[in-house]
Amino acid sequence: MTTMMREEILEQPAAIARTVAALRPRTDDVRRLAVGRRQVLFAARGSSDNAATYGRYLTEIVAGRAAAALAPSVATAYRRRVDLGHALVVCLSQSGETAELVETLAWARTCGAATxxxxxxxxxxxARGADLALVTAAGPERAIPATKTFTAQLVxxxxxADALAPTPGAVRGIERVPDAVAELVRGRSGIERAVDVLLGRPRTLVTGRGLGYAVAAELALKLEETCLRPVPGLSYADLRHGPIAIVDDRVAAIVVAPRDGPVLAGLTGLVPELRSRGAAVVGIGLAAGVDAHVAGPDLPEILAPIGLVAAGQLVVEGLARGLGLDPDAPRGLRKVTQTDPEEAG
Incomplete structure (x- = not known):
């Protein structure tokens, strides 16, 4: 069975290449807009919020600028003025039509932010309301779950982050990403085995850390949307601070890991702990000691999330079909989500 979700996952290498070509020329515009802005604040919802998490990590790790999440409810529910004269505010929305985020961006401008x-x-x-619009080139997305639009946001x-870095070129190797993702989605290495493991356990959790935490959170969201399972997506640091108590022989744990970097040792060490509690473990990008290994990208840690999420999306799509569900049209969801009911009018 071919689904629109799977077709759009396979379109990602081309979507990534188009987005790099479209946005690389805008980096000088970002740099100029950010002059004198000491802090970068991100506002988003849903999958876009997970992309923003990756952006926050990159902004601090690569650009050395303080970054944080901006709560839209401060603007839209509490309607409080905040001094944002020091800030660059980045609002993410795949459709660009979520009313809460459009209002948040307008509010940020009135508070002095560059947007x-x-x-x-x-x-x-x-896009029309911002000082600068970075328009991804994923193309129209027909399936309800965001796949290629999400990876384009990661790009x-x-x-x-590269534009905000003290020295341009801090993010190296982005031109390699389309080929690395193409190899993953065409090869589908380990996908069927991972789906079988997940089908054998009624409960699932996803964990990662650092730059890969955004991928863990996104895959957990995708599993909830398409497979109708409540799935926590946790940093392994948070998992060890209490939630690990839920891990037993009914759980399949997905561990998302890059091929290198400072978090790899901790993620590798987590696997035997999960298995000792009875969990089955699916490693995405991690092979040591797992029950099923899904190949990760041949990319450095800083760019690995773009490939790791593509591999994970294939697992999610396969699991939905294995459960007899339609991943293209999850129950009760639509493409443009409004936070509050009155926004839909």
Whole structure:
């Protein structure tokens, strides 16, 4: 069975290449807009919020600028003025039409912020309202779950961080990403075995850390959307601070790991602990000691999340089909989500 979700996962190498070509020329514009802005604040919801998490890590690790999440409810529910004269505010929305985020961006400008919109729709309300719009080139997405639009947002975050870095070129190797993702999605190495392991356990959790935490959170969200399972997506540091108590022989744990970097040792050491509690372990990018190994990308840690999430999306799509569900149209969801009911009017 071929699904739209799977087709769009396979389109990601081309979508990534188009997005790099579209956004690389905008890095000088980002750099100029950010002059004098000491802090970078990100606002988003859903999958876009997970892309923003990757952006926050990159902004601090690569660019050396303090970064944080900006709560849209401060603007839209509490309507409090905040001094943002020191800030670059980045709002992410794939459609660019989520009313809460459009309002948040407008509010940030009135509070003195310079604003950037990251969206897949160039003529959207979010793009029109921003000082600068970074328009990804994923193309139209037909399946409800965000796949290629999400990976395109990750590319935008990498190029944003590069633009904010003290020295341009801090994010190296982005031109290799399309080929690395193409190898993963065409090869599908380990996908069927991973799906079998997940089908054999009624409960699932996903964990990662550092730059890969955004991938863990996104895959947990995708599993909830398409497979109708409550799935925590946790940093392994948080997992060890209490939630690990839920791990037993009914759990399949997905561990997301890059091929290198400072978090790899901790993620590798987590596997035997999970198995000692009875869990089956699926490693995405991690082979040591796992029950199923899904190949990760041949990319350095800083760019690995773009490939890791593509591999994970294939697992999610396969699991949904294995459960007899339609991953293209998850129950009760639609492409443009409004946070509050009155926004839909």
């Amino acid at each position: 950037v919109a990251v969206t897949n729709v160039g003529d959207s309300a979010l 935008a975050m990498a190029l944003l």
